[in-house]
Amino acid sequence: MSEHIHDSADQLPFNPVARVIWDGSIPIHFILDKAESAGSEKEPLLIEAPRCSYLSRLTNQVCRHFQDRRLRSSNDDSEMWYEYEGVPLKWHYPIGLLYDIHGMQTAAQRGTTDSLLPWKVIVHFKDYPTNKLIKTSAPENSQDFFMSMIKEADYLRNGSTKKVMNMSKSDQSHLWEGLWSKNYDLFWSMNQKLVLNDGILARHLPIRIYLPDNCPVIQDLVCPMDEDDQPKTLRHILNAVLPDLFPLDDRNGSPVAEVIIHGIKPNMDMSVLWAAQNMAYPDNFLHLVIVVGGVQ
Amino acid sequence: MSSSGTPSSESPPPTVTQPEPTEAPASPATVIANHKKKDLSKVIVRFRAIGNAPILKQNIFKITATNKFMAVIQFLRKELNYQQSDPLFLYVNSAFSPAPDEIVNNLYKCFNTDGKLIVNYCTSPAWG
Numbered sequence: 001m002s003e004h005i006h007d008s009a010d011q012l013p014f015n016p017v018a019r020v021i022w023d024g025s026i027p028i029h030f031i032l033d034k035a036e037s038a039g040s041e042k043e044p045l046l047i048e049a050p051r052c053s054y055l056s057r058l059t060n061q062v063c064r065h066f067q068d069r070r071l072r073s074s075n076d077d078s079e080m081w082y083e084y085e086g087v088p089l090k091w092h093y094p095i096g097l098l099y100d101i102h103g104m105q106t107a108a109q110r111g112t113t114d115s116l117l118p119w120k121v122i123v124h125f126k127d128y129p130t131n132k133l134i135k136t137s138a139p140e141n142s143q144d145f146f147m148s149m150i151k152e153a154d155y156l157r158n159g160s161t162k163k164v165m166n167m168s169k170s171d172q173s174h175l176w177e178g179l180w181s182k183n184y185d186l187f188w189s190m191n192q193k194l195v196l197n198d199g200i201l202a203r204h205l206p207i208r209i210y211l212p213d214n215c216p217v218i219q220d221l222v223c224p225m226d227e228d229d230q231p232k233t234l235r236h237i238l239n240a241v242l243p244d245l246f247p248l249d250d251r252n253g254s255p256v257a258e259v260i261i262h263g264i265k266p267n268m269d270m271s272v273l274w275a276a277q278n279m280a281y282p283d284n285f286l287h288l289v290i291v292v293g294g295v296q
Numbered sequence: 297m298s299s300s301g302t303p304s305s306e307s308p309p310p311t312v313t314q315p316e317p318t319e320a321p322a323s324p325a326t327v328i329a330n331h332k333k334k335d336l337s338k339v340i341v342r343f344r345a346i347g348n349a350p351i352l353k354q355n356i357f358k359i360t361a362t363n364k365f366m367a368v369i370q371f372l373r374k375e376l377n378y379q380q381s382d383p384l385f386l387y388v389n390s391a392f393s394p395a396p397d398e399i400v401n402n403l404y405k406c407f408n409t410d411g412k413l414i415v416n417y418c419t420s421p422a423w424g
Contacts, residue, residue, distance in 0.1 A: 092395060134396050144393075151392035151423075156406060161391040165423070204406070212324075215331045216362065219402035244321040256324055292324035 012188055017278045021262050022184050024051040026099050027118035030062050033083075036125060042066055046118060050182060051096025051262060052282050055082055055089060056142040057180060062123055081133055083122040087214075088132045092145040094281045097210075100260050100289040105212050108291040143176045146283055150175065150194065153206035153284035156221075157197050164194070179282050187282065194284055195277045201225070205276040206285045209241060212292060218242075224273035231271035234259065238268075238288070245290065260289040335362050339404040339413060343372060346390075346418035350376055356412070361401035365394045372417060387416045387423060 030045040045065040047058055059080060082089040084102045093101075103116045128135065151161045164172065171190055178187025202224055209218040218241055226232050238246035238259060245257035246268075258265050261279050276286045322330070338358040345351045352375055359368060369386055378384055387393050388407050404413045416422075 090397070145395055148393045148395065152388075152394065155389065155391050161423070211328055211331055213328050213332065215328055216399050217402065218331070219399070220405050242327060244327050245324060247321065256321070292328075 012185060022052060024262055025049060026051055029118040029120045030123050031120060032066050033122050033124050049095050052094055054142050055091050079126055079128050081124050081128055088129045096262055097287050100263055101210055104260055105289055105291050109212050146176060149283035156204045156206045157202035159203055195280055208285055209288045211290050231273050233269045234272055235268040237272050257290055257292045260291055337361050342412045342414050344416045346416050346422060349418045359400055363400045365398045366396035383419050385418050385421050389414050390416050
């Protein structure tokens with residue numbers, strides 16, 4: 001297996017941006033819910049979690065840590081869920097996206113600048129909020145959801161999912177295995193064919209935009225180029241969707257809203273095609289988290 | 297001689313950006329409130345059976361755009377008289393399976409065919 005990985009890795013051009021994004025992590029303190037811990041004060045569990053990965057990848061470790069508690073309840077990992085400040089965390093969102101939405105976005109809105117790290121995530125073993133979270137039973141579901149995102153992204157770029165469907169089963173599974181095992185070379189050896197679209201200009205870019213306050217996610221058709229065949233910038237596409245928050249000319253005064261990708265505020269004049277190719281999450285979507293200051 | 301300097305000082309003001317006089321932009325709070333508003337507008341969804349899935353007599357429906365895809369799944373289950381335990385798989389454009397929390401309107405905007413969102417359904421997984 002490793003030989004194969006190295007074969008493909010040799011052809012991988014070094015991409016420092018993709019690499020630092022891949023290596024990005026968030027220290028998370030997993031704390032058992034107070035009501036559920038009843039008596040047995042178990043130490044919180046600290047995990048340095050990859051931003052690009054999923055909470056379900058940590059479930060085994062978390063379950064093992066809180067095993068005493070788990071045995072006393074349903075003993076069923078599918079009943080387990082995570083929460084931050086009363087909000088259930090979607091297991092099918094990447095960890096970094098969850099943190100940017102529920103941590104950074106919320107903090108900016110409140111106007112707090114205190115460090116949120118380590119991020120305090122509450123662990124539950126019962127009362128699964130089925131009305132707020134998709135119910136699942138196994139990590140396989142994470143893989144299915146992940147592959148569906150990859151296909152949806154491919155459809156946006158090409159008007160079909162041929163590129164993904166033409167990959168062999170094992171190549172397809174390398175995407176997930178690479179992500180699951182934190183193997184950058186394995187993942188990117190497959191992923192670059194997708195995000196770079198074999199050098200063919202994408203029809204539309206896979207982009208999702210997240211406003212604060214649990215607003216419905218915004219997704220629309222975004223062409224990479226404008227009418228003059230010039231690359232659109234982040235500013236252009238945000239202005240098209242949210243003109244009140246992102247004026248084209250924001251030189252007068254401070255911006256009312258900003259965007260966060262992987263925890264950082266990118267240059268608004270960055271080409272959105274470049275961003276989609278280099279700063280997308282492993283699910284192939286460029287997730288843009290909008291932060292607005294506390295004062296409105 | 298001194299007159300040579302005058303023309304430049306009278307040059308017209310730069311006209312690079314001439315924003316038309318528009319209304320003041322809405323505040324972030326207003327923008328957010330508007331995006332959260334329950335809009336009752338509907339989009340057209342067309343269901344297509346695949347394989348041995350039962351065919352619907354009526355297969356075109358109007359579904360509220362702000363609904364989540366979950367509503368489409370539940371609606372179809374009801375139309376088919378399927379129990380929660382009966383296997384049912386839904387795809388958009390015979391291509392991918394949206395997450396239940398995706399917004400119908402987003403799917404419609406991005407993937408509609410001639411004004412209809414095509415949803416294929418079957419009783420065993422198709423398309424990987």
